[in-house]
Amino acid sequence: MGGRHVVVDVLKILATLLVSFAALVVGLKIDKPLPFIAWAGACAVGGWLITWKLPWLQEMIWSTFSRRPRLSALIAALLLALFPPIFVGVFHQPYWVHAATVAGLYVCLALGLNIVVGLAGLLDLGFVAFFAIGAYVGALFSLEFKEVWWATWLAIPLCAAAASLFGVTLGAPTLRLRGDYVAIVTLGFGEIIRIVLNNWDSVTNGPKGLFGIPAPRIGSWSFASGINIGGLSLGSSSAYYYATLLLAFVVAALASRLDDSSIGRAWRAIREDELAAGAMGIHARNYKLLAFACGAASAGVAGLLFAHLQTFVSPESFVFMESAWILCMVVLGGMGSIPGVVLGAVTLSILPEKLRDFEEYRMLVFGACLVLFMTLRPQGLIPARRRSSAREP
Amino acid sequence: MTFDVLLQQLFNGLTLGGMFALVALGYTMVYGILELVNFAHGEIFMVGAFLAMWTLQFLLGSGISSVWVALPIALMVSMTGAAILGVVVERVAYRPLRRAPRITILLSAIGVSIVLQNAMMLLGGRDLQAFPQLVGPEHAGMGLTGLSTTAIQVGGATFQVVQGVIVVVSVALMLGLDYFVNGTRMGRGMRATAQDPGAAQMMGIEPNRIVLITFIIGSALAAAGGTLAGLYYGGIKFNDGFVIGLKAFTAAVLGGVGNIRGAMLGGFILGLCETVLVAGLDVMGVPEAFDYKDAITFLILVAILTLRPAGLLGRLTAEKV
Numbered sequence: 001m002g003g004r005h006v007v008v009d010v011l012k013i014l015a016t017l018l019v020s021f022a023a024l025v026v027g028l029k030i031d032k033p034l035p036f037i038a039w040a041g042a043c044a045v046g047g048w049l050i051t052w053k054l055p056w057l058q059e060m061i062w063s064t065f066s067r068r069p070r071l072s073a074l075i076a077a078l079l080l081a082l083f084p085p086i087f088v089g090v091f092h093q094p095y096w097v098h099a100a101t102v103a104g105l106y107v108c109l110a111l112g113l114n115i116v117v118g119l120a121g122l123l124d125l126g127f128v129a130f131f132a133i134g135a136y137v138g139a140l141f142s143l144e145f146k147e148v149w150w151a152t153w154l155a156i157p158l159c160a161a162a163a164s165l166f167g168v169t170l171g172a173p174t175l176r177l178r179g180d181y182v183a184i185v186t187l188g189f190g191e192i193i194r195i196v197l198n199n200w201d202s203v204t205n206g207p208k209g210l211f212g213i214p215a216p217r218i219g220s221w222s223f224a225s226g227i228n229i230g231g232l233s234l235g236s237s238s239a240y241y242y243a244t245l246l247l248a249f250v251v252a253a254l255a256s257r258l259d260d261s262s263i264g265r266a267w268r269a270i271r272e273d274e275l276a277a278g279a280m281g282i283h284a285r286n287y288k289l290l291a292f293a294c295g296a297a298s299a300g301v302a303g304l305l306f307a308h309l310q311t312f313v314s315p316e317s318f319v320f321m322e323s324a325w326i327l328c329m330v331v332l333g334g335m336g337s338i339p340g341v342v343l344g345a346v347t348l349s350i351l352p353e354k355l356r357d358f359e360e361y362r363m364l365v366f367g368a369c370l371v372l373f374m375t376l377r378p379q380g381l382i383p384a385r386r387r388s389s390a391r392e393p
Numbered sequence: 394m395t396f397d398v399l400l401q402q403l404f405n406g407l408t409l410g411g412m413f414a415l416v417a418l419g420y421t422m423v424y425g426i427l428e429l430v431n432f433a434h435g436e437i438f439m440v441g442a443f444l445a446m447w448t449l450q451f452l453l454g455s456g457i458s459s460v461w462v463a464l465p466i467a468l469m470v471s472m473t474g475a476a477i478l479g480v481v482v483e484r485v486a487y488r489p490l491r492r493a494p495r496i497t498i499l500l501s502a503i504g505v506s507i508v509l510q511n512a513m514m515l516l517g518g519r520d521l522q523a524f525p526q527l528v529g530p531e532h533a534g535m536g537l538t539g540l541s542t543t544a545i546q547v548g549g550a551t552f553q554v555v556q557g558v559i560v561v562v563s564v565a566l567m568l569g570l571d572y573f574v575n576g577t578r579m580g581r582g583m584r585a586t587a588q589d590p591g592a593a594q595m596m597g598i599e600p601n602r603i604v605l606i607t608f609i610i611g612s613a614l615a616a617a618g619g620t621l622a623g624l625y626y627g628g629i630k631f632n633d634g635f636v637i638g639l640k641a642f643t644a645a646v647l648g649g650v651g652n653i654r655g656a657m658l659g660g661f662i663l664g665l666c667e668t669v670l671v672a673g674l675d676v677m678g679v680p681e682a683f684d685y686k687d688a689i690t691f692l693i694l695v696a697i698l699t700l701r702p703a704g705l706l707g708r709l710t711a712e713k714v
Contacts, residue, residue, distance in 0.1 A: 199681060331496060
């Protein structure tokens with residue numbers, strides 16, 4: 001491959017990502033309901049055109065991205081780094097930086113759940129429990145060692161470890177169960193964790209939750225004082241934004257490396273046919289537990305960030321609807337497909353903000369959209385290319 | 394634990410169990426026919442309770458307050474309404490996906506749950522809605538009259554009249570269902586379809602019709618459960634369906650999912666477990682044991698699934714390769 005090809009590829013990737021990024025910025029900027037619906041319609045028509053009417057364009061985009069994954073990730077990261085200056089500096093809407101931070105956390109959660117559901121095929125309906133574990137462990141640790149600035153950063157591996165420990169513990173009883181039963185048992189576990197958090201007053205402070213979680217610090221600089229570049233003050237939400245962006249990229253990179261490794265192959269084999277995988281010498285038990293642990297670890301770290309972003313944690317952030325919501329992101333985007341899951345997570349976390357104009361009807365509209373989407377496009381927005389059309393989840 | 398406490402918890406457990414069993418039947422029947430966990434079933438229970446509440450309020454408003462007239466009418470309205478709703482849900486959200494992966498149906502069902510919850514929140518209000526209660530003759534016009542409201546004292550335990558109503562109605566409905574499934578032509582068709590849909594179709598049983606009947610009966614029973622729960626707790630909220638749905642599913646699994654008599658048994662066992670265990674923990678000095686009652690249910694579920702995955706009355710079938 002000569003140097004010219006690299007330049008052409010960079011241009012192709014840049015053009016695609018720039019168009020998507022511009023569409024995202026425009027979509028967020030529109031704050032009237034009718035123009036927004038027009039914009040959403042235009043996006044849908046664009047996606048439909050590329051998928052069904054211009055297969056060569058889709059193929060070109062896809063092949064470029066799969067040829068240079070690291071380069072595309074780098075360009076995407078650079079574009080996304082521009083997000084706070086645009087919304088704080090140009091549009092004066094820091095709210096959207098916060099919304100994007102939350103979206104980033106959901107990306108981490110959805111990528112974690114994608115390992116469990118999309119790759120290993122274990123239908124987990126209590127995933128938010130690991131998010132809760134991470135959030136509470138992180139919050140307790142930061143509150144306990146308020147004076148030490150690196151305590152928060154030390155809590156990162158701690159949260160990941162605690163969450164994966166719970167992942168393995170909660171995953172173990174589901175090993176022998178099939179599809180729907182796994183779903184119900186994990187759902188039950190999610191609820192047990194929430195009930196315990198709600199009632200274990202001496203540690204979790206019950207329904208009131210833990211508050212006053214200090215902002216993360218690096219030396220003497222605190223997230224709360226925000227980022228100042230030259231004359232431009234980006235506010236504290238940008239600091240959280242960049243931290244989340246970094247985390248999301250690390251999780252995405254790890255998930256994609258796992259996906260391409262022999263572990264990822266083993267997960268997919270178990271998902272497709274556990275008996276056949278066992279016959280091929282894959283130890284299903286260990287790989288399933290590994291999937292639970294990996295998924296939980298990313299949720300745990302996301303939980304730590306979430307606790308510090310909110311400055312408080314309470315059990316009501318970790319209800320069943322959250323688990324269902326994260327699962328929706330995975331399935332909507334396309335199970336097992338990392339770009340799909342990222343797109344699903346971003347869409348589903350931003351869309352409700354945009355549907356605020358429908359006020360109390362928004363969840364009604366959302367539920368109806370979910371049913372409609374599932375019946376019309378069950379394979380998700382960007383289906384995984386390696387995924388077969390097997391019946392089992 | 395004193396005998397009185399135990400007796401009291403037995404009464405409460407039976408009442409609770411009757412309601413759980415009515416909802417559990419819907420899960421188990423649908424699972425038996427379609428191998429599908431109808432996640433929106435708990436919401437049908439909640440919608441049924443709201444329909445009954447509105448009917449009772451309307452009847453009370455127009456001067457009909459006798460429980461012998463009002464309650465059957467309310468049950469009929471809510472069961473019919475829920476049956477129609479169940480059929481609509483099946484048509485819209487499940488039938489187009491019958492050959493799709495399980496997870497897609499599950500999400501579609503979650504979508505239905507969200508829609509029903511929010512629709513009821515908009516129609517009925519965000520707060521707990523007061524459900525008409527049984528009242529004595531001195532409060533005529535404010536509630537349902539015609540039954541004595543003095544509780545029956547059995548030793549140191551009290552057995553409320555409303556608990557008797559719940560046990561009688563739920564047991565009657567279950568006996569009716571048992572006769573329908575085991576004693577009628579249509580019930581035989583249902584059992585045949587559950588056993589082998591392909592073979593049943595070859596014998597001239599229309600599978601879609603069986604699915605329709607299953608959803609009608611399951612939803613109607615859930616609505617009856619909702620009506621009784623409203624009468625018992627005195628209130629209903631738009632998000633009440635979720636927890637009862639989970640518990641009823643636990644009851645269905647406990648009895649062996651797909652097994653109708655198992656679901657009835659599972660409902661009563663779960664109801665008794667919940668009340669007796671909570672009371673036991675309370676007596677042993679666990680603080681605020683009542684707060685953990687839902688956690689106990691889920692622990693039972695996990696224990697059953699790990700130790701006896703086929704349930705109490707279910708038979709374990711070997712996995713087909």
